[in-house]
Amino acid sequence: MRMLGERVFHSHPEILGGTPVFCGTRVPVEILMEWLEGGYSLDEFLENFPTVTRDQAVAFLQQATQAALARIL
Structure with missing residues (x-):
């Protein structure tokens, strides 16, 4: 389940010092x-x-799984 056209998380230096957060939170x-x-x-x-x-x-868990698999394959 990918959120079409939407980013799931982002990072901005002014939000929690750049820590990646779920969009809109x-x-x-x-x-x-x-x-x-x-x-x-x-x-x-x-x-x-x-x-x-x-x-x-x-969506985040799916992206994290895909990223982890890409590193080991």
């Missing part, structure tokens, strides 16, 4: 990874960070 994408690594579900993450949409989170 101040939620760093790294937080999603930390929550999942900590054993929390995607639903739990979304409940705690309501400014991030399910589409954004899933």
Whole structure:
């Protein structure tokens, strides 16, 4: 599920010092990874960070998976 025509995350020096965040939020994408690594579900993450949409989170995870696979293949 790719969000057509929309960026999922971005980085700007004036937003959290350039930390990549989900577009339209101040939620760093790294937080999603930390929550999942900590054993929390995607639903739990979304409940705690309501400014991030399910589409954004899933699209980010897909992009991260593709990037990781590209590095090892």
